[in-house]
Amino acid sequence: MPELCVGERRFTVPPASNLLDALNGAGCAVPYSCRAGSCHACLVRCLDGQPVDAKPEALSAAQRDQGWRLACQCTVAGDLELALFDPLQDGLPATVAALDWFDDVLRLRLRPGRALRYQAGQHLVLWCADVARPYSLASLPGEDDMLEFHLDCSRPGAFCDRARQLQVGDELRLGELRGGALHYDPDWQVRPLWLLAAGTGLAPLWGILREALRQGHQGEIRVVHVARTPAGHYLAEALQAMPGVSVELVLAEQLDEALAGLRLASRQTMALLCGAPGSVERFARRLFIAGVPRNQVLADVFTEHA
Incomplete structure (x- = not known):
């Protein structure tokens, strides 16, 4: 069986084991989040040997040349000597x-x-x-x-x-x-911009909203923030103070009703979504029904963490 060496630790794992699971199973405590090659929390460096990498494009050529790999995307094909990311x-x-x-x-x-x-x-x-x-x-x-x-x-x-x-x-x-899926493009300046967030999915959209205003966005801006309780609308005052921004504060139990009220005024609308998977899925489904083209819906999904 392939042998993995991490510092002073040496242990064997079954062939074709997922590298992240193999390391954590041996007590190496490699952090992870998305397991999809997006968050890059599970970076490890290959000092000798190479795993099979299912997503090499997730890292830059310079990172790969330095030996960095995303453990969640790698399977063990032979002996490996590894160094964990040291903060x-x-x-x-x-x-x-x-x-x-x-x-x-x-x-x-x-x-x-x-x-x-x-x-x-x-x-x-x-x-x-x-x-x-x-x-x-x-x-x-x-x-x-x-x-x-x-x-x-x-x-x-x-x-x-x-x-x-x-x-x-x-x-x-x-x-x-x-870089996630969310950003602001100056070419959107005259297009309606809808920002739909659940919980702290508001965080990246808060930055994008202010970037749009800083760049003089001319189209409609609509923000929908969903929270479990009224206290969960933690940026309510700051959002409502934004000039020219329509803000809807929605409780989770009212989400379906609020989404049913979304009416598309322009097929040019750009929609940015962020939150837990269930919320983002509900946002996306309603936007599709409302007529927003799929390529004009950008989403970032927050996964659960231990």
């Missing part, structure tokens, strides 16, 4: 600058050790000690030198449990910056 060595330090609680939502603001170039809608892997999780950026590039994230801490979880203990001045580490 202390491979990550960028960032200091907690502000912590604001809105019911169970934590608005976390970090000051990175160096300026990052990013676009609204992208996400970063955050490391809190040895626990990692990808989060969408809610901040707007160029607005200030801080990065903003919205964390749903309503359920227990390894990262959220750590986040609840954070204090201003604590240090986290930043992993890879990734």
